[in-house]
Amino acid sequence: MRLLSLALASTTLLISSAFAQQSNAPSSSAPQSAALKRIFAVEAEAARTAVKDQARTNTCWNFATASFMESEVARQSGKLIELSEVFAVRHAYPLKADAFVRAQGKANFWEGGNNHDAMDMLRHYGAVPRAAFTGLKEGESKLDHAELARVTTAFLEAVVKGGRPTKSWKPAFEGILDAYIGKPPQSFVFEGKTYTPQSFRDQVLKLNPDDYVEVTSFSHHPFYQPVRLEIPDNWSHNARYLNVPLDDMEKIMTNALSKGYTISWGGDTSEKGFNTKEGIALLDDEGKEVTQAARQDAFDDWRSTDDHSMHIVGLSKDENGKTFYLTKNSYGAGVGPYAGYLHMSRNYVRMKTIYFMVHKDAIPFEIRTKLNLK
Secondary structure, X not given: OOOHHHHHHHHHHHHHHHHHOOEOOOOOOOOHHHOOOEOOEEEEEOOOOOOOEOOEOOOHHHHHHHHHHXXXXXXXXXXXXXXXXXXXXXXXXXXXXXXXXXXXXXXOOOOOOXXXXXXXXXXXXXXXXXXXXXXXXXXXXXXXXXXXXXXXHHHHHHHHHOOOOOOOHHHHHHHHHHHHOOOOOOOEEEOOEEEOHHHHHHHHHXXXXXXXXXXXXXXXXXXXXXXXXXXXXXXXXXXXXXXXXXXXHHHHHHHHHHOOOOEEEEEOOOOOOEEOOOOEEOOOOOOOOOOHHHHHHHHHOOOOOOOEEEEEEEXXXXXXXXXXXXXXXXXXXXXXXXXXXXEEEHHHHHHHEEEEEEEHHHOXXXXXXXXXXO
């Protein structure tokens, strides 16, 4: 275990040295042959664990939110604890399968999810350290859920096509998950003491799922109200996204990051300016201010979709003084010039954020009042 001050010092040294170097990332309008050198200065950052690799899985929702939880533990206790990313995935699969079968196959089923799924699994099942449940089989070094996704999908489609489901499909489905991911531990030893996932949540992590909210900004719903966001990965039909105007959304994010909180982000990464190899995310027209109307149009015609989840851990500025969001990705530390991190521009975040999770105390008081959030 490391004290928060030491963790912050070490991560600041590591990240600042990486981001202070010059890179060959091009601007959004410059051709590859005329790449501009980019220098980023980190202005605010929070403690976090090392960059992970989701490998051949589509479970970014839990990689992002497990990392977010780790930073929340560090913020509140000074401890950096690595959490299992597959524990919540293993518990979410049967719930998604049940929803699919109850809808007679007319529902979304696949590996993906939303960041509240991870918090819901924490609420109902607890959490475990990463070392206690890796989801890796003997001889494996990286996760690979490609075959698991195909097998579970085919299995559920067969159950639905067969007519009335029998009572056998649920234990059979659990058997598939056990074979590919493993049985989640009922107890484990952490720092010499035995815990259950629930007692680990309550006694060690001390995270209260009710302290966390998801925020969005779309004008087809009323502002300052909880809404259901119509995105495919919202398989649980969650209707608790707090909808705020775009400028308030940005205020919440900036306030949170400047005060030591972090953000579990879900958004669109399909733009050509989202470049992990160069460690940057830019809109095609960075000089044009993003408005509520432009953001809504992009969502309405599917130019902005819920593609990927990441963990925003701080704020940075480029050599021209423009604001960027320091973002921890889950593609491994070897991707890009910044050891697996990237910088998303202010405009990119304003346009391409679909929703994000944050501690409710990170929301400015005047916005919390409008949301009637206690």
